[in-house]
Structures are given as structure tokens and as C-alpha cells.
Amino acid sequence: MTRSQNLTLQPAQGFTLLEVLLVVAVIGMLSSLSYSSYLNFQNPARDTARAVHASLYQLRATAAANTQARRMVLNSGGQLELQRSLSCSEADQSKWFTYDTVPLPNPSVRRPVTLTRQGGAITPNVIVCYSPRGLAAIAGTLNISDTKTRYAVQAALSGGVKTSAQ
Structure with missing residues (x-):
């Protein structure tokens, strides 16, 4: 056998430049769609309302467990x-001791959250x-809103907590 007989033409392996560009373009479109859907899925007011709701339940349990007003x-x-x-x-x-703050979710730059107390003028804003x-000696409502949604977290005199979208 001669050397020229061993050389056979094999098809080229790999991707063409056009195929690679097409795949990169499809991946880019899918990632931009998923990112915009993710941003719309985020709801900072809802997350803050849930954190406040959970903190009120914990506050009530702590008051009863430690027999102190909270x-x-x-x-x-x-x-x-x-x-x-x-x-x-x-x-x-001066006889009220601040022992903690409510850990709120990270604020969003696109949708900042504002907290306002609803009700009469009680100093400080209890x-x-x-x-x-x-049991709640003072009951009130905390309004939580961002640019799209608004929630109200209400504490009743019986000690119950209710969160509602407005």
C-alpha cells in the first residue's frame, strides 16, 4: 500500500460559525425573557408584609412566654x-427597652417599600x-406599599393578626 491510498477524506467535525451564533442568540433571548419574568415575580411589599406578620406572631408568643409587655x-x-x-x-x-428590629427583606431599587401606620396619633408610632x-392592649394597622401593590397588616385586640391585599 502506498501512502496516498491511506488518506481518505473525512467529513469536517465541529460546528459552523452560523450554528454557534444561532445558539448564542437563542440562549440570549431565553435568558432575557426569564430575567424579566423573575423581576415581575418579585413583590417586595408582599415579602415585607409576610415578614411583619410573622414578627407579630413571634412578638405575641414572646410576650406570653416572658410575661412582659411587648x-x-x-x-x-x-x-x-x-x-x-x-x-x-x-x-x-425610658422604661421601654428596644431589644430587636424586624428583619425586613432587602429593599428593591425598582420598587421601594414604604411603611405607614394607620390610626390615631400615638407617640411613638406603636x-x-x-x-x-x-392580648393586644393597643391594636393598629401597618400599611405596606410599593409602586404596584399595597398590603395592610392588622393586629386585633384579641391578639390575632390579619394580612390583606388592598
Whole structure:
């Protein structure tokens, strides 16, 4: 056998430039669609309302377990503080000890969340105050809104918590 007989033409293996560009374009379109769907799926007001709702349940349980009055206060910076004292009727603000803040979800740049208290002028802005027995001595509503949605988290005098979309 001669050397020229061993050489056979094999088809070229791999992808053409056109095939690679087509696949990259399809992947780009799919990823842009999925990212925009993900951004629309996010709802910062709903996530904040859920965090506040869960914190109110925890606050009530903590008040009953420790036989201390516990309250949630909306401070001037828009954060929710958890405070404790001996009684909800304690008027001296220096006897209220702030022991924690409500961990809220990360704020969205596209849809910032605002918290407002609904109701009369109570200084400081007390959302709810649970007595050592777990009942609310002061009940209120916290409105949570962003550019698209609005939620209300209500605390009843019986100690129950209700979250509703508005």
C-alpha cells in the first residue's frame, strides 16, 4: 500500500460559525425573557408584609412566654423596632427597652417599600402592644406599599393578626 491510498477524506467535525451564533442568540433571548419574568415575580411589599406578620406572631408568643409587655414601633427611619417593658400602659418611654428590629427583606431599587401606620396619633408610632397575657392592649394597622401593590397588616385586640391585599 502506498501512502496516498491511506488518506481518505473525512467529513469536517465541529460546528459552523452560523450554528454557534444561532445558539448564542437563542440562549440570549431565553435568558432575557426569564430575567424579566423573575423581576415581575418579585413583590417586595408582599415579602415585607409576610415578614411583619410573622414578627407579630413571634412578638405575641414572646410576650406570653416572658410575661412582659411587648410592642412593635415604627421609628422615624421607617424601621420596625421590638420593645419590652412591664406593662403596655407604661407612659415613660425610658422604661421601654428596644431589644430587636424586624428583619425586613432587602429593599428593591425598582420598587421601594414604604411603611405607614394607620390610626390615631400615638407617640411613638406603636403598631401593637401585647400584654403579658398575649392580648393586644393597643391594636393598629401597618400599611405596606410599593409602586404596584399595597398590603395592610392588622393586629386585633384579641391578639390575632390579619394580612390583606388592598
